[in-house]
Amino acid sequence: MPQQRQKLLVLYLQTPDLHSNVVSWAIFDGTGKERHFSGDNDTPPYTSVVAAMQDGWRVIQFPQQWPAYPGMEYHTAYLKYEYILEKMEEIDG
């Protein structure tokens, strides 16, 4: 009987606009069919979050936006605009 497993697509955008360009990405595949890792592709799988939504991916997490902590206004660290998307895919149970 077919079972479903979660596949995650993490897209990092140029701006918080979901139409804006993807600048970084990662894929984690709960079906076990694919194994992705650092440097395995130079081209993002979608140009934007909306483009991924149009291909059936569901957005399950938005980045929260907070004002910078005092003294850290010009610090850079992690990529701010991180969107997590999922697809449920069937596996052979």
Added chain:
Amino acid sequence: MADCSYLLNSKQMARFVSDGYLRFDELVPAELNTAVCKEMDLHGVPREKAGARFDDIWKEAAIGRVFRMPEVAGIIRSLVGSNPIYDHHAVHTVPAGHQTGQIWHADAIIDRRMFSAFDIQFFYFAHDTPREMGGTMILPGSHYRYISETDIARYQNFLNQAPIVCKAGTVVVVHHGIWHCAQPNRTDRVRYMFKLRLNPAVRQLRLWNTDDIDDPEIPGLLSISHKWYGNEERLEQVNRIKFWRYLTGDDTFDNHYWLSRIENEPTMAS
């Protein structure tokens, strides 16, 4: 003492400030590459005590001859000064047939010396390293980020990520904060990358050849964009200006007015 003619110039320093690394292809001659590969095969590079002065170590080893080459000594002197401090080294080895990439990381905990003293790391490739062999992937311009070690391991790919694919004898020198990761080795040969970290023993003030400090290309080199920055590009411009101020000792330096604008707080009444 390094030959002054081998010092970096201001344009190279500006690239280091923007990109966080400099690359020198096929710098080390073949006979020395072969000798170092043999040392690495035999685990023959002595581990020294952290804090040792660099001039006092590896006097006999082939690897010492590499770092005493005038071209390499000039890079060292330009970035961390003469006779810097040995931090550590590692012979990074990726076995034949290793199919996955290492997680992204920086070789440091959060380092608050963001616009002051900095360390350098050499990535030395003593044998040819085609893409199917790796090599080390680096993320240009990632060196000002406040992260700790493998905090960044969730990321997999970035626009403009840069695998070091090179011929034998290539030397890359990076800022201590650069993000990087080893890449798969799909060949049937072991891959080596020799890494060396050095700390400065002097204030890093205009250590390079500054004859071209006013070169008109420098503002442009300090403004080079990296696509993965997205909306944070202007924040990175601020980081670069602050770092250039430290390196040159010029606290009034600005580029495209980014800092002058936000530092303008008049106190005189009209």
